[in-house]
Amino acid sequence: MAKPKVFVTRIIPDKGLDIVKEFCEANIWPGELPPPRDVLLEGVKGVDGILSLLTSKIDAEVMDIAGPQLKVISNYAVGFDNIDIPAATQRGIPVGNTPGVLTDTTADFAFALLMAAARRVVEGDKYTRAGKWQTWGPKLLLGPDVHGATLGLVGFGRIGKAMAKRASGFDMKVLYYDPIIKDDPDAAALGAQSADLDTVLSQSDFISVHTPLTPDTRHLINATALAKMRPEAIVINTARGPVVDHDALYEALKSGQIAYAALDVTDPEPIPLDSPLLTLDNIIIAPHIASASVATRDKMAEMAAANLLAGLKGEPLPTCVNPELYK
Ligand code: GLV
Numbered sequence: 001m002a003k004p005k006v007f008v009t010r011i012i013p014d015k016g017l018d019i020v021k022e023f024c025e026a027n028i029w030p031g032e033l034p035p036p037r038d039v040l041l042e043g044v045k046g047v048d049g050i051l052s053l054l055t056s057k058i059d060a061e062v063m064d065i066a067g068p069q070l071k072v073i074s075n076y077a078v079g080f081d082n083i084d085i086p087a088a089t090q091r092g093i094p095v096g097n098t099p100g101v102l103t104d105t106t107a108d109f110a111f112a113l114l115m116a117a118a119r120r121v122v123e124g125d126k127y128t129r130a131g132k133w134q135t136w137g138p139k140l141l142l143g144p145d146v147h148g149a150t151l152g153l154v155g156f157g158r159i160g161k162a163m164a165k166r167a168s169g170f171d172m173k174v175l176y177y178d179p180i181i182k183d184d185p186d187a188a189a190l191g192a193q194s195a196d197l198d199t200v201l202s203q204s205d206f207i208s209v210h211t212p213l214t215p216d217t218r219h220l221i222n223a224t225a226l227a228k229m230r231p232e233a234i235v236i237n238t239a240r241g242p243v244v245d246h247d248a249l250y251e252a253l254k255s256g257q258i259a260y261a262a263l264d265v266t267d268p269e270p271i272p273l274d275s276p277l278l279t280l281d282n283i284i285i286a287p288h289i290a291s292a293s294v295a296t297r298d299k300m301a302e303m304a305a306a307n308l309l310a311g312l313k314g315e316p317l318p319t320c321v322n323p324e325l326y327k
């Protein structure tokens with residue numbers, strides 16, 4: 001029997017790629033950068049499956065050019081805002097993602113950003129390298145305490161909850177606002193209190209964003225939201241760049257309306273080198289690496305391969321974002 005044809009939009013870890021290569025006739029884009037749109041459109045023609053990364057937009061055009069035999073789209077990410085889900089559902093194509101395995105790894109990184117921003121780790125490193133360290137300074141690079149502070153979580157899904165768990169080890173007070181679930185049954189055990197968005201914004205020392213990107217969460221952290229925050233507030237975003245309005249963030253950081261920001265995701269990605277945000281000292285910007293641990297990226301690759309193969313066989317995907325297809 002001929003092997004199913006798949007297009008893989010980037011090289012993923014061998015743990016998953018080897019499985020894909022074994023069972024499929026795989027056309028794997030070898031570039032370090034995402035395939036240009038025309039290469040993507042050419043590559044998907046006639047395939048049975050697509051293994052995509054969050055850096056490729058998989059919309060109705062891609063699905064239609066692929067053709068009616070397209071059986072599955074497997075995204076190597078937990079987020080799936082790069083894929084037009086309604087278009088996939090309409091065409092009967094299941095879409096897979098990689099939830100769960102990256103939860104703790106991502107929360108570890110969000111907490112690392114929180115601490116690095118509060119305690120000015122990145123500024124300290126730059127200061128040392130610039131030869132400015134002359135003596136121990138009573139007022140050198142002071143920041144707020146992390147322990148005992150209030151952490152406000154915007155989004156209380158798996159990663160938000162993993163943040164609450166970490167915060168409890170630092171004796172932090174944890175408030176959460178979730179756009180969908182108001183009173184989460186897990187909250188009490190995690191020591192987190194439900195609050196409305198305004199309360200979370202106005203009472204937190206740290207505001208960490210953990211919502212998916214949807215039309216409702218785009219620019220959720222805008223000028224109005226930033227204006228409600230305290231001047232000591234530190235904003236952390238490891239979710240998706242467009243949840244935070246970058247122009248408003250720049251103004252708030254520049255004017256001292258809030259103290260600091262730490263972003264792992266930007267809008268767009270990569271952040272343009274002429275972005276005004278890069279002129280500020282009170283911001284840390286990482287290149288979308290929150291899930292980047294060796295073990296987690298391997299597990300994501302295995303899950304993405306498992307979703308792809310299940311879809312090719314016509315079996316339900318182990319982790320499917322449009323399971324209504326199976327009803
Ligand atoms: C990374 O951002 C992901 O969605 O997995």
Ligand code: GLV
Nearest residue numbers: 099100157158159
């Ligand atoms: C991660 O697994 C999340 O969706 O919260």
